[in-house]
Amino acid sequence: MIKRVFEGHVDYMQILDEKGNMDQSALPSGLGDDAILEMYRQMSFARALDAKALSLQRQGRAVTYAPLLGQEATQIGAALAMRKSDLFVPNFRQHGVFIARGVPLYNIFMFWRGFEEGNIISRELGVFPYIVPVSSQMPHAAGIAFAQKYKGADAAVVAFCGDGGTSEGDFYEALNFAGVFKLPLVAIIENNQWAISVPRKNQSAAETLAQKGIAAGVEVMQVDGNDVIAVYKAVGDAIGRAKAGTTLIECVTYRMSMHTTADDPTKYRPDAEVEAWKQRDPIARVGTYLRAKGLWDDQKEAGMQEGFKKTIDEGVEKAEQFKPDPKSMFDNVYSFMPQTLKDEYDEAVKEGFWQQQR
Numbered sequence: 421m422i423k424r425v426f427e428g429h430v431d432y433m434q435i436l437d438e439k440g441n442m443d444q445s446a447l448p449s450g451l452g453d454d455a456i457l458e459m460y461r462q463m464s465f466a467r468a469l470d471a472k473a474l475s476l477q478r479q480g481r482a483v484t485y486a487p488l489l490g491q492e493a494t495q496i497g498a499a500l501a502m503r504k505s506d507l508f509v510p511n512f513r514q515h516g517v518f519i520a521r522g523v524p525l526y527n528i529f530m531f532w533r534g535f536e537e538g539n540i541i542s543r544e545l546g547v548f549p550y551i552v553p554v555s556s557q558m559p560h561a562a563g564i565a566f567a568q569k570y571k572g573a574d575a576a577v578v579a580f581c582g583d584g585g586t587s588e589g590d591f592y593e594a595l596n597f598a599g600v601f602k603l604p605l606v607a608i609i610e611n612n613q614w615a616i617s618v619p620r621k622n623q624s625a626a627e628t629l630a631q632k633g634i635a636a637g638v639e640v641m642q643v644d645g646n647d648v649i650a651v652y653k654a655v656g657d658a659i660g661r662a663k664a665g666t667t668l669i670e671c672v673t674y675r676m677s678m679h680t681t682a683d684d685p686t687k688y689r690p691d692a693e694v695e696a697w698k699q700r701d702p703i704a705r706v707g708t709y710l711r712a713k714g715l716w717d718d719q720k721e722a723g724m725q726e727g728f729k730k731t732i733d734e735g736v737e738k739a740e741q742f743k744p745d746p747k748s749m750f751d752n753v754y755s756f757m758p759q760t761l762k763d764e765y766d767e768a769v770k771e772g773f774w775q776q777q778r
């Protein structure tokens with residue numbers, strides 16, 4: 421005897437299409453023109469910040485940088501759906517979420533200048549530090565979500581990982597744990613189609629990455645990650661039901677730029693692919709929508725960009741004035757300093773390590 425014991429499916433959501441057409445019936449209630457204008461501003465600011473950070477690195481004023489170009493809707497949609505009490509766990513690319521949550525620009529610039537102090541973020545912003553080991557943030561996020569549930573806090577944890585990150589054991593372990601304990605976790609796969617030079621099709625034979633959550637027994641959803649409205653709705657809905665358990669959301673987007681400044685994507689991906697994704701630009705479609713409604717024009721755009729330049733230049737100036745303390749590399753690693761680290765610290769002091777570095 422054979423009988424079917426399980427059947428699964430993954431829904432895909434898009435509300436604002438590539439041409440700027442809005443599916444009014446799916447528009448989240450209460451999301452008015454002002455909120456859409458704010459999404460447009462925040463995405464545009466993320467893009468302006470991105471261009472500046474890349475330019476600083478090329479001038480030798482930053483050590484490295486992981487661009488977000490093309491992924492603004494995924495990041496801003498998620499950030500604006502979050503409540504103040506929610507907590508954000510990033511990997512290394514979500515500068516857009518950082519700024520939308522109010523992380524000062526100098527934190528971001530300081531980090532990419534190579535100073536750990538950039539990662540010290542005011543607790544009240546509910547933003548965890550940049551994490552580079554792929555998917556190592558996911559078990560942390562599940563643990564933080566467990567703590568929220570244990571404390572009875574009205575807080576969801578929103579965590580990001582990449583398409584490549586979904587192949588790591590840490591990803592599955594985190595989701596499995598979150599599924600069993602029905603944790604208030606919203607896990608977002610920022611599927612930008614590439615993990616450095618590994619294309620999405622070589623990452624997994626699964627048709628969607630969202631379906632990886634089905635095995636963990638959590639809610640799953642796939643979203644047009646270049647549609648800020650759809651991301652906002654999907655993440656908002658997931659936060660709304662977070663007390664009942666976890667949701668995995670795959671945002672289908674595209675990394676328009678290089679992996680990091682140490683990478684040259686022209687070596688491994690066709691220009692035609694990049695060109696095709698340009699047609700699905702996340703900011704342009706909101707601009708088209710707003711202009712068609714008479715809410716935006718060239719003059720407003722120019723004024724906004726000028727304001728961004730001023731704000732960003734001030735953030736850079738502050739970050740460049742910062743005098744790093746090399747000793748700080750020993751701080752904020754553990755809640756207390758273990759003996760092994762203390763030994764290294766003492767040795768560095770004895771050898772005058774930081775004097776030599778100046």
Ligand SMILES: Cc1ncc(C[n+]2csc(CCOP(=O)(O)OP(=O)(O)O)c2C)c(N)n1
Nearest residue numbers: 513552553554582583584585612614615616
């Ligand atoms: C555990 C681990 N393995 C390898 C690396 C090197 N590495 C850094 S980013 C990356 C690819 C990540 O791809 P994805 O998860 O799709 O995120 P994206 O960079 O596209 O945002 C790799 C292999 C790392 N940082 N950590």
Ligand SMILES: [Mg+2]
Nearest residue numbers: 582583614615
């Ligand atoms: Mg990727």
